[in-house]
Amino acid sequence: MPCPTPQTEDASSVKKLSVDLPNDSVPAMGRKDSVWSLGEGQAPEDLDKPIDNPPLSILLIEKPQSGSVTVGGDITFVAKVEAKDLLRKPTIKWFKGKWMDLASKTGKHLQLKETFDRITKVHTFEMHIIKAKDNYAGNYRCEVTYKDKFDSCSFDLEVKGLLNQQSALKFHLHMKYSEGQEDAGELDFSDSLLTSFTISGTAREPKQQDDTPEVDVWEILKNARPDEYEKIAFMYGITDLRGLLRRMKKIPKEEKKSEAFAKKLDPAYQVDKGGKIRLVVDLADPTVELKWYKNGQEIRPTPKFIFEHKGTQRIMVINNCNSNDDAAYSVAAGDEKCTTELFLPVKIVKGIEPVKTTVNERIELECEVSEEGAQVKWMKNGVEVPTGVRSRYRVKCEGTKHFLVIDDASREDTGTYSIMATGGTSEAHVQVDLKPLKIYQDLQDMTVLLGQPIKLHCEIYPGNVPGRWYRNGQLIQPNDRINIIHRNKIHRLEIETCSLHDAGDYTFVPEGYSQSLSAKIHIIDPPRVHLDSLNFPDNTVTVVAGNKLRLEIPISGEPAPRVVWMKGERFPVFLLQVILESGHRVRAETYGDQTSMTIEITEREDSGNYKIVLQNEAGEATASIKIKVVDIPDPPEAPLVPVVGGDWCSMTWEPPKYDGGSPILGYFIERKKKQSSRWMRLNFDLIKETSFEPKKMIEGVPYEVRIFAVNAIGVSKPSEPSKAFTPLAVTSEPTMLVVDDVTDTTVTVKWRPPETIGAAGLDGYLILGEVSNKELTEKTKYTITGLSPGCKILVRVKAINAAGASAPRTLQHSILVKEVIEPPKIRVPRHLKQTYTRRVGEAVNLVVPFMGKPRPKVTWLKEGKPIEPSHVSIRNTDCDSIIFIRKAERSHSGKYEMTVQVENHVDTAIIDIQIVDLPGPPQCVTIEDVWGGNVALIWTPPKDNGNAPITGYTIQKADKKTMEWFTCIEHYHRTCITITELVVGNEYFFRIFSENMCGLSEAATQTKKSALIVKEGLQVKIPEYNDHDFKEAPKFTQPLINTFAVAGYNTTLNCSVRANPRPKVIWMKNKIVIVDDPRYRMFSNQGVCTLEIRKPSPYDGGLYTCKAINDLGEAQVDCKLEVKGQCGAGGSPLRSSLVSQSLLELPCCLLLISLLKCLKTVNHLQSQTQVINDQNKN
Secondary structure, eight states: OOOSSOOOOOSSOOEEEEEOOOOOSSOOOSOTTOTTOOSSSOOHHHHTSOOSSOOOOSSEEEOOOOEEEETTOOEEEEEEEEOTTOSSOOEEEEEETTTEEGGGGOSSSEEEEEEEETTTTEEEEEEEEOSOOGGGOEEEEEEEEETTEEEEEEEEEEEEOOOOHHHHHHHHHTOOOOGGGTTTTOOOOTTOOOOOOOTTSSOOOTTOOOOSOOOOHHHHHHHSOGGGHHHHHHHTTOOOHHHHHHHHHHSOOOOOOOSSEEEOOOSEEEOOTTOOEEEEEEESSTTSOEEEEETTEEOOOOSSEEEEEETTEEEEEEOSOOGGGOSEEEEEETTEEEEEEEEOOOOEEEOOOOEEEETTOOEEEEEEESSTTOOOEEEETTEEOOOSTTOSEEEEEETTEEEEEESSOOGGGOEEEEEEETTEEEEEEEEEEOOOOEEEEOOOOEEEETTSOEEEEEEEESTTOOEEEEETTEEOOOOSSEEEEEETTEEEEEESSOOGGGOEEEEEEETTOSOOEEEEEEEEEEEEEOOGGGOOGGGEEEEETTSOEEEEEEEEEESOOEEEEEETTTEEGGGHHHHHTTTOSEEEEEOSSEEEEEESSOOGGGOEEEEEEEEETTEEEEEEEEEEEEOOOOOOOOOEEEEEOSSOEEEEOOOOSOOTTSOOOEEEEEEEETTOOOOEEOOSSOBOSSEEOOOOOOTTOOEEEEEEEEOSSOBOOOOOOOOOBOOOOOOOOOEEEEEEEEOSSOEEEEEEOOSOOOTTOOOEEEEESSSOOSSOBOSSEEEEOSOOTTOEEOOEEEEEETTEEOOOEEOSSOEEOOOOOEEEEEOOOGGGSSOEEEETTOOEEEEEEEEEESOOEEEEEETTEEOOTTTOEEEEOSSEEEEEESSOOGGGOEEEEEEEEETTEEEEEEEEEEEEOOOOOOEEEEEEEEETTEEEEEEEOOSOOTTSOOOEEEEEEEETTTOOEEEEEEEEOSSEEEEOOOOTTOEEEEEEEEEETTEEOSSOEEOSSOEEOOOOSSOOOOOOOOOOOOOEEEEEEEOOOOEEEETTSOEEEEEEEEEESOOEEEEEETTEEOOSOTTEEEEEETTEEEEEESSOOGGGOEEEEEEEEETTEEEEEEEEEEEEOOOOTTSHHHHHHHHHHHHHHHHHHHHHHHHHHHHHHHHHHHHHHHHHHHHHHO
């Protein structure tokens, strides 16, 4: 069924679409089996086929139903899909006819809506049609798809409303006449819209069952004669003859080819009164004689009937048409004849007017038409009014006026009445109401006690009107308890003994009237509290604290009494209901026949007397109940621990202040280590006393104890823990007490710590003797001072800790106070047994230990003379002597003698200190001889050798022209030399540096004269020199060595290679080339190849290979790298690194020597080339 109002939207998403419905170009009728339906639905012949078993719906649980709506009204079609088995929303489409998708037509007249109810899991799809128009009628279809499932449903929409005068005027405005009025009477029906009609000529009621066989009107019209069109149209309620003729004209006809007529007359023509019409035929043979007939009688030319000839056309013009011209016309051409029908529609001149009256009055509806004697049809609510002999309706006609009379009107006569003529319709509404009702005495509201009688009384006019009594909308029937009385104007309802069910709203409804009389009956009953049903002794309830208590007290009373719970006659518990809504534990609730108080978790404060007060308008009632809450006792106070032993203690406590309403049965004791959270129970049988001695504790571990009190209800919470205490014991006696030193006034003793110290630790030692120490000493050595020489003392030592003093340790014999002499002895360090050498400016700091008792006397001599403190600083202690020189000078060199003396005992030691400096330059450098390209030099050693032997000389030469010095030789040991291979013609100066262990002298001695290399008259034969081929294949002069590395510290792998041209060096790890790895850095400098591994890890260990490649060949060396964890400073990785460094220095020295030889050869070649160039110039 169509739904007039959309469903309420829930919390789901709602989708609304909105655009305009189109105006269909073809009128769509309401009935799907009507031949007037020009939509795209099923063909009429298909609709006649019976459907055996309609398919069951797959998706739709509620299908849209066919419905009807008046023009301008709203209607809603609803389809529902159950979504319990669907994973997503199904897809729905609405169609009109076969193919018109309404999703693109939504607007102000059409809205589509989707909702989803999350509770019922149902999708609801709605189609709203707003302000329906005539052309909205027709067949609609709803299609639902979900994955491979499909479901559809067809339904019809009927738009009610016959053509009134306004619509008839609209159709007349669509009439189109052709120019020259050649096609006068041709009606244009393509733009007209028609409402739907049934075969009886009435608007179709929705879902109306009609057993009358349905008739195809168009088939009847096609097979009928033109003169019968008006009769058939009037029979089936078709008022628009123009539309009928237009459609009949468009229906294709199968006509036999005429020999006389090329074009015959149309089946019918329509013309207004006073108008002009042209009937045209086209002859195949113009020579044939033509005759016109009206209702079978030949028509002669008159001013009214004019005959015209245009070629083969024969035209009859009828002027000033009137009702007499409404007839059948025919034209005969020889033996052939064609006919047509001319209609003059009857119009409504004056329509019927609406009527409003009361019952039993006379109603007369009047309508005036344009022609006398016209046939009309009266309708009520779309159904023809019966006008038989026994009918309440009478029809009469006076000229052009038509009347419908109802003599004795009733309320059933209310409705819409209409009159139909061939040229239009008119309708009006008739309203029949009841006569006004007078109320002399109305019903009165009453309040009655339970069990008392009820009497309701009213008085109305008219008095003969019966009525019915209702209670809360239900009809009241009389019985043994209820009596209904009606006497003239008085109506009375009596109930002997009322019950609670008799309360409610009473209504008296006079028959035939919309008015009613109402009153409210209120039954009241005094409140009562029924405590007897609880079976509580003395109305006392006992509950254990912590449990839930719920008291349900039966109550009665009408109306429901107001309940107040009070504690102690003053505190209303019902006020806690507001607090309880925020999460509190006490609440009071009242239901229909009982009230309850709930305490979620009872506490001892809940004990006391509770009072229940019930109040309503019938009275008040009270009751009292006592609640007793028993609980566990309060925890005792923290226990005291007055005495503590090595593995035990004693403890006492006081009983708890509150015993929970039950006597204390005993106590439980628990202890735990202070750092722990685990408590251990010490007794399993209750202790009656208030003291206890825990034992078997661990010495030195802090403990805490606590107490539990026990009564018949249970165990209390634990007391606060006692103050932490630690079981402690004294240490054992010190061990190995011996005499360390004795002087004339002091005795020094030493000992070792006790074997057993205990958890209390060791605070210090106490020495007992002639003189005892006032403060404890932590050292295991002590010197007793202030003794008299020659006396004897006995020494004892005690160990002290927090638990007290240990047993004393005593020397076996007394000690004689007298000093013992020990001869002195100097212990010269090994590095000072040889000459101690330092450079000028460096610091000298020497420590020489010695022994001797009593404290020896130390003296220092240099070269047999005392040392001046301003030059050398000396500091002596009991066991060593320190000689310190902040900035050494050459004058500090010499032999230092140290003497240590104890009385007559002496020990000496000599320390040789040598301070060295740079040497001076050589003396008297002279040129001994010059011959050829050679110069002989001679010199004397330097006067100042820097306090160190001369280790060699460095000779340099300089050309007089440039005075640029070049080294000829270094580390030369002799004082004469011959310089060879000098360039002929050049003049040279020479200078010499002396060298000792500190380095070269700061200045050099230069020859005063120069040496000129004289040109001799000999023919110089320039020897031929073949260029030496320096190319060679790569060869590793220093291989890689296996290395250990420390994880996290950078390490390097080194080797040296010789090759010419310069080789390409490739590093590999485990035969895999290392390329663009940020953890590796590769260097190659002067043939030395280095691979640096940054912060290696154990995964960097493996086989490393260095490969050198050039055009002449290749070579490679391997080594293993092992990466270990970090170790100390003395670990093996450090030593291997030093070894690698020392090995690296060796190939570098060899390479430098090779380079010097090459430079020397190059210099020689340059000198020979210079000589040749000079000779060529000369």
